[in-house]
Amino acid sequence: MVLGMSRVWRRAPAADPLAPAATARTIFEHVVVRHADRQVLAIPALCLDERRIGLIGDNGSGKSTLLRLMNGLLLPTCGRIVVAGLDTAKHRKELPAEVGFVFQNPDHQLIFPTVGEEIAFGLTERGLSAAQARQQALALLERHGCAEWADRNVHELSGGQKQLICILAMLATEPSILLMDEPFASLDLPTRLVLSRRIMALPQQIVTASHDFDLLAEFDRVIWLDAGRIRLDGRPAEVLPAYRAHAAIAGAGDVVTS
Ligand SMILES: Nc1ncnc2c1ncn2[C@@H]1O[C@H](COP(=O)(O)OP(=O)(O)OP(=O)(O)O)[C@@H](O)[C@H]1O
Ligand SMILES: [Mg+2]
Numbered sequence: 001m002v003l004g005m006s007r008v009w010r011r012a013p014a015a016d017p018l019a020p021a022a023t024a025r026t027i028f029e030h031v032v033v034r035h036a037d038r039q040v041l042a043i044p045a046l047c048l049d050e051r052r053i054g055l056i057g058d059n060g061s062g063k064s065t066l067l068r069l070m071n072g073l074l075l076p077t078c079g080r081i082v083v084a085g086l087d088t089a090k091h092r093k094e095l096p097a098e099v100g101f102v103f104q105n106p107d108h109q110l111i112f113p114t115v116g117e118e119i120a121f122g123l124t125e126r127g128l129s130a131a132q133a134r135q136q137a138l139a140l141l142e143r144h145g146c147a148e149w150a151d152r153n154v155h156e157l158s159g160g161q162k163q164l165i166c167i168l169a170m171l172a173t174e175p176s177i178l179l180m181d182e183p184f185a186s187l188d189l190p191t192r193l194v195l196s197r198r199i200m201a202l203p204q205q206i207v208t209a210s211h212d213f214d215l216l217a218e219f220d221r222v223i224w225l226d227a228g229r230i231r232l233d234g235r236p237a238e239v240l241p242a243y244r245a246h247a248a249i250a251g252a253g254d255v256v257t258s
Helices: 063-070 115-125 130-143 159-172 189-200 236-251
Strands: 026-035 038-048 052-056 078-083 099-102 177-181 205-209 221-226 229-234
Touching: 026 063, 038 063, 038 229, 052 063, 052 236, 063 078, 063 177, 063 205, 099 159, 115 130, 115 159, 130 159, 159 177, 159 189, 221 236, 229 236
Parallel strands: 052 205, 052 221, 099 177, 177 205
Antiparallel strands: 026 038, 026 078, 221 229
């Protein structure tokens, strides 16, 4: 198993009187996102409680926006989002301990010169000493067959290798919710199969935007976003064929939809 870090660092979530009492991990209430005057997302009510949730939709439909709202990188123009009992507008500092995130573009995520430093960073943020963090980062890389990458410059890695490091950096800190924005898009098929199998075996909740329908078919729930609104929300067996039918019609024309 990928994860070996103790959980001593985990902070108890700050009490939120309006947080849902039920088991729901994420609640959206009357959420609207506008950029300048353009509305890009509108979700009146949404409760995300299943362990495996996929987000699909055409380019520009709002998948990344929804994920960014969940980790507090983006605040809604109206409404509120509560994740693991934390209102994202009030508890931005506490969110990273609960919510891990893999960016759609690895270059937006990787900030340290070397692979080892990149993975160790999240561990030191959670209270490990520099030496402990380095040791755990090396152990994680070794478990994934990339021990020799520890001192490599992240900017010399290929796109797929960078994506793998982003996923490992997120897994290293054992957040309780894993948000991934098209995490496997640049990975070769063997790496994708290994990682998706490992990730699917993890106990944490996973919410991922993806166009990988083979992966999403194994999920508990799939949400189809269309122009910033939820068009269909249900089991993969219901939502994936409906989206395929839409894509077949839209793809038959000459104009790109996004
Ligand atoms: N910073 C921004 N400023 C203005 N508009 C933005 C900004 N970020 C996103 N948008 C707009 O919001 C809409 C939703 O974008 P988003 O990135 O969430 O889509 P997506 O479903 O993730 O698309 P893709 O499949 O291409 O990744 C798009 O129309 C996009 O142009
Ligand atoms: Mg996106």
